[in-house]
């Protein structure tokens with residue numbers, strides 16, 4: 001999994017930064033700084049070795065905070081983005097999906113195959129992509 005340098009949420013750029021200070025300040029491994037449009041992740045140091053998987057998981061955790069914050073719900077107390085257990089479970093599921101997904105042929109490959117087959121079929125019954 002590649003951790004992005006930035007991504008967009010509602011047209012705003014959220015940047016991803018690293019700091020060796022995160023863990024020491026609050027005993028956490030990342031921050032979701034909503035008002036600064038920033039995710040800050042604990043960077044690996046000699047005294048705090050962090051594996052690539054841990055870093056990915058930490059990113060997914062902070063991303064999930066941003067997603068739930070962006071969802072903007074206000075009928076739950078506490079709000080969903082402040083529910084650490086929920087955020088962490090969803091982040092774990094997202095991380096597992098992103099790191100274990102296997103890709104076969106693309107949808108485009110499928111369409112090309114269908115198009116090839118359709119050369120021998122009645123083209124009026126198969127119509128894709130506005131052709």
Ligand SMILES: [Zn+2]
Nearest residue numbers: 061065084087
């Ligand atoms: Zn959290």
